[in-house]
Amino acid sequence: MKAVYYSEFGGVDVLEYGERPIPEPGPDEVLVKVAAAGVNPIDRRLRAGELSDFFQREWPIIPGWDVSGRIVGLGSDVSTWEEGQDVVGLAFTWTLHHGSYAEYIVVDASSIAALPDGMDHIAGAALPLVSLTAWQSLHEFSGLKQGQSVLVQAGAGGVGSVAVPMAKHLGAKVYTTTRTENFDYVAARGADHPIDYTKENYIGVISQHEPGGLDVVLESMTGEEVIRDSIRLVKDGGSVPYLNNEPPEMDEIATRKINTTFIHHRPDGAMLGELMNLFAAGRLPLPSISTMPLSDGKAAQLQSESMTTKGKLVLSVQDI
């Protein structure tokens, strides 16, 4: 099968495009013929050698966890899915080897959901990782609800593009950071108050509007002061899910009873199915999606590195 893969850590130039063997599904896995693969910052970060203490690696490595395609093989213990079904999935594994930048991938049967009628594979591949991350952060961890307030950092990015409408769907007032050129985009997705972080100090703006503090900060940025500012921005008892860091060491986290953690997305086929249905029903808008062919995996990761991607980037793999 055709695939993008790498055999050593490094910059985008370690990515090769060529032939790899089709993987065999384990007992609890399905074999998926891949139509489209979502691109996420973690793909390039793992390629660069980050997080090596947490992941095992079987070289060479095919990157990518977001997938949309058709089931063409079943593991011996899989009874809940059938060949021929169109599915989406978060093909997360702690051992990196088979990724979705390929014509076939094996995925745990509990990590997939049906591709809803009327949704194409490009949209399907854009959604799993960012949707599960945002929902597990805002709803499951923070309990964001009607009448509350939230800051979603980087509202125009992949996570932000689904987190902003999810926060709106939950009934919250939504602040978000993005450059002015993306204001219309985030406002159309439900942001009440976009702040251009290149022109204004978002801490000052939010403190002025919410002197009592926010209920939730979804923090996807890095930097010692940035992550401390998130704690300062929430009210006592508020929540700060971090997507890139462990919470900072600050005494006020305990004294002000702040609910905080590092969130790492969790594959969950049932939750993914519910979220896909919200997108399919139009209750959550799809992100803006740019596509590139699988053979452009290197260009896709370069684009991701620019940190200017609006919405999602998806590799179109094959017609199925």
Ligand SMILES: NC(=O)c1ccc[n+]([C@@H]2O[C@H](COP(=O)([O-])OP(=O)(O)OC[C@H]3O[C@@H](n4cnc5c(N)ncnc54)[C@H](OP(=O)(O)O)[C@@H]3O)[C@@H](O)[C@H]2O)c1
């Ligand atoms: N823990 C987890 O499970 C998890 C899951 C998903 C993502 N993440 C992490 O979360 C981060 C965001 O992921 P993503 O997929 O949303 O990335 P992304 O799509 O590559 O984000 C690109 C966006 O970031 C915005 N941006 C860049 N610098 C910014 C700044 N200083 N302030 C506000 N916005 C800024 C840009 O908006 P403008 O063009 O308007 O500047 C652009 O739209 C990444 O570091 C990723 O690794 C973690």
